[in-house]
Amino acid sequence: MDVTPALHGSEVVVAGWVWELRDIGKIKFIVLRDREGFIQITLKAGKTPENLFKIFVELGREDVIVVKGVVEASKIAKRGVEIFPSEIWVLNKAKPLPIDVWSETPDLATRLRWRSVDLKRPRNLAIFSLASAMLRTIRDVLYGEGFVEVFTPKIIVTSTEGGAELFPVLYFERVAYLSQSPQLYKEQLTASLERVFEIGPAYRAEKHNTDYHLNEFISVDAEAAFMDYTDIMNILEKMTKNLAKTVASFSTKLNEVGVKPVVTEVRNVPRVDYDEAVDWLRRLGFAVNWGDDLTVEMQMALMKFYGPVYFLVNFPASLRPFYTKRRDGEKSESYDLIINGIEVASGATRIHRRDELEEEMRKRGLDPRLFEAHLSVFDYGMPPHAGFGLGFNRLVTAMLGLDNVRHATLYPRDRYRVEP
Amino acid sequence: MDVTPALHGSEVVVAGWVWELRDIGKIKFIVLRDREGFIQITLKAGKTPENLFKIFVELGREDVIVVKGVVEASKIAKRGVEIFPSEIWVLNKAKPLPIDVWSETPDLATRLRWRSVDLKRPRNLAIFSLASAMLRTIRDVLYGEGFVEVFTPKIIVTSTEGGAELFPVLYFERVAYLSQSPQLYKEQLTASLERVFEIGPAYRAEKHNTDYHLNEFISVDAEAAFMDYTDIMNILEKMTKNLAKTVASFSTKLNEVGVKPVVTEVRNVPRVDYDEAVDWLRRLGFAVNWGDDLTVEMQMALMKFYGPVYFLVNFPASLRPFYTKRRDGEKSESYDLIINGIEVASGATRIHRRDELEEEMRKRGLDPRLFEAHLSVFDYGMPPHAGFGLGFNRLVTAMLGLDNVRHATLYPRDRYRVEP
Structure with a gap:
């Protein structure tokens, strides 16, 4: 996933895994992960199609999704860029993971068990x-x-x-x-x-x-x-x-x-x-x-x-x-x-x-x-x-x-x- | 071994295996093989140091040798080039090979036995x-x-x-x-x-x-x-x-x-x-x-x-x-x-x-x-x-x-x- 501020205004399609979900009321964020890094997907009331909010509440970490949307340069988003989605497809659901992959907490033996x-x-x-x-x-x-x-x-x-x-x-x-x-x-x-x-x-x-x-x-x-x-x-x-x-x-x-x-x-x-x-x-x-x-x-x-x-x-x-x-x-x-x-x-x-x-x-x-x-x-x-x-x-x-x-x-x- | 007619007159050192030996009296040939191909080494009475003729008579197929000599373009030699040696070192002797590698005669099973x-x-x-x-x-x-x-x-x-x-x-x-x-x-x-x-x-x-x-x-x-x-x-x-x-x-x-x-x-x-x-x-x-x-x-x-x-x-x-x-x-x-x-x-x-x-x-x-x-x-x-x-x-x-x-x-x- 190579979405940079230079793509501001372009429509892109990205695929990956839900890394993090944040709901701060009228704005909701999906942090999407792929092999190369992270990208922020921003859902904003009034701007984002209504049905995507329904999809958002059903999402869980590590669900596999594809997002179509418009890139906007952003000073707040981690990579200096965010995507405002027009469509989201859920390709596969994930159960809660057996180990924490978001921190370095699990010991090596546990990790290797779930490699x-x-x-x-x-x-x-x-x-x-x-x-x-x-x-x-x-x-x-x-x-x-x-x-x-x-x-x-x-x-x-x-x-x-x-x-x-x-x-x-x-x-x-x-x-x-x-x-x-x-x-x-x-x-x-x-x-x-x-x-x-x-x-x-x-x-x-x-x-x-x-x-x-x-x-x-x-x-x-x-x-x-x-x-x-x-x-x-x-x-x-x-x-x-x-x-x-x-x-x-x-x-x-x-x-x-x-x-x-x-x-x-x-x-x-x-x-x-x-x-x-x-x-x-x-x-x-x-x-x-x-x-x-x-x-x-x-x-x-x-x-x-x-x-x-x-x-x-x-x-x-x-x-x-x-x-x-x-x-x-x-x-x-x-x-x-x-x-x-x-x-x-x-x-x-x-x-x-x-x-x-x-x-x-x-x-x-x-x-x-x-x-x-x-x-x-x-x-x-x-x-x-x-x-x-x-x-x-x-x-x-x-x-x-x-x-x-x-x-x-x-x-x-x-x-x-x-x-x- | 990348000896071409363009090297005419240059001194080179080549290493490889004796593929063929030919003795036609005052001229003797060694065909040397390496991974890339063949090169002809020519010994000529009057031109080649005497001691190399003694080495020549002791040589056998697949002996490992290093040759120092001067490249000459040639119309007769296979690759359009031959080397007139000033020194030959024998690095290792070979016994007569257990299979013929000079023709396609041996069957596959025999070849694999001596792979x-x-x-x-x-x-x-x-x-x-x-x-x-x-x-x-x-x-x-x-x-x-x-x-x-x-x-x-x-x-x-x-x-x-x-x-x-x-x-x-x-x-x-x-x-x-x-x-x-x-x-x-x-x-x-x-x-x-x-x-x-x-x-x-x-x-x-x-x-x-x-x-x-x-x-x-x-x-x-x-x-x-x-x-x-x-x-x-x-x-x-x-x-x-x-x-x-x-x-x-x-x-x-x-x-x-x-x-x-x-x-x-x-x-x-x-x-x-x-x-x-x-x-x-x-x-x-x-x-x-x-x-x-x-x-x-x-x-x-x-x-x-x-x-x-x-x-x-x-x-x-x-x-x-x-x-x-x-x-x-x-x-x-x-x-x-x-x-x-x-x-x-x-x-x-x-x-x-x-x-x-x-x-x-x-x-x-x-x-x-x-x-x-x-x-x-x-x-x-x-x-x-x-x-x-x-x-x-x-x-x-x-x-x-x-x-x-x-x-x-x-x-x-x-x-x-x-x-x-």
Whole structure:
């Protein structure tokens, strides 16, 4: 609904939901909501057709209506504009809502129970409209770098990383699993399509239930032949800058709904060596040893040196999966992208030689024979390659400074939640 | 690799795979392949450094190499250009390939067994590069119409249509299922985000194994508030026209790899009433009764009247799911988009009133109580809405005139295939 004072005097037709009804005697107001915002419909005795007053008294919140009327610029109305209706059609009635969408009162669990109703909340409309714009930004950056969009299967027979946290699927006569990540497929595809990306669901059957984990999440995966981790970080840096602009373009709307984004501008993204990060953390009093993974708390503490967006680079190889290329023996050509203390993306230069891959598998207690289907592809011309995996729900959460990844997920799936 | 005769005299660095090696004495050729095409590397005694001849004799097909050299325009070389190398680096060796990618000899099953190798075939590189461009076209049309991209869960607890063809998933302590379609979610989202689309995997546990069915496929789903099926067909018509342009832009490349697209231009898409189609088919001698579903053979026969791209509209309500809006009693506001005889998309105006939905469920032997979570959303302000579901793999198959949907799927999942 894009009704502005410039339309003064024009007849328009608008459709939406009754957000608020106000009756102050001879003047009655309907505040109509749609995805984009609100518009005031004004009924005035003497000016408005009599039958509309009868419709008005029957109206309830969230009724679906269509209004035809004339636009008038107004100094009092919220948007500087109101509509004087000539006709109102009620397309569907609404019962009183099971949850309050007019305030931020209900707790998250109650909201998620009634998620489709909860999404009428302007805050949610802003978050998910922005999320769509962010997806578009991500794809545009990748198209610009010559990446081809692919879809790989989510029903698989072997675990990507050899871990046990998989959801079993009954696939006709056999047991298969839901994919944790398109890692092996996207690596294999660098030998043909060279630069590929995929945006789709990924599954982790982890039993812990935190504010930043989901059991089904949207993973943005990219992989490129003839690139190393520095090339990939350059692409992620460009993406982060453009994403910040996308968030900034939603500033007014986010402000109206009380969301204060953490990242609206990115100038450069520091690349912080793991060793340097550990040094700083020790000076800050954290009990952290070389070889430890860093916690969200530690990553937040590092923000005071590097700002809200930085890369951690060159992790100990022992912290990374078997397909990560080593660098100087015990370290690796790897990185995490940290936004607001949260790891939103992770990647590395990958090993492209079969013998090295097998050696790294054995070091981690994995049996190369179980990965023969994957390893065999490395026999037939596998190029050097690098890539990243990015948790999309986390990205939105981190950039907007939300306190739970479920706020950035339409219908979350977690340890105790598989509906709605 | 974009090396053209205009670069004559320049030094370039190219990377790729050894496609072919030819040794005609004092001159030796390497044909290098990348995603975009081929380039000829020419080694000439007297002109080329001696050590490169030693590298040449060690080279094998599909070895991964990087070549630095000077471009020369050539009347003999295939692309009108060749590179005289000053350096060649071998980044990875390839064993002899398990399948022939240089001809179209291997059968589909063998190719799929070695899919990651098979994808090196130029025909596949063209098809999947085009598929990515088609996805981009689809999204651009939907963005242009104000649709927001969403992701809905693929792990669900109730069947969308009440059918039994679901894959069970062990989700912690309970049994859940893989989603057949985002139908119910996308309808619910029209009450908040108004116009939504999703591109993601969908699952059908159907046991029959045909050339046009997959058990995991990519579904393009869209749904819009305040639209009916005519509005949605207008959007699909625009999309079809733009997709034809996208296919046409790949004409040269498709021609080189022997793919003859069926659709490279769409002027208008006829909307053929189901009754009219049945009349024509009877005159053509098909044994079809009013109320029967049409077969691929019948839909192909209708091409001689309507061309390769048409809508079938106003199907008998009994042929459509419970959420389809009726029209004139026994018919419905529904349509299929048919391309080259194949149903690639399907949609309708949906019912937006709870009582009508319940009635249609009962008519189909479904118990409304099992759909209470979905039905309850209709109590709280559900707008009139309409939408479509489109099988992306089928779309590519139909527009390119491929004879099996697996040719348009990177790693197909079917009755007997869950690897690679």
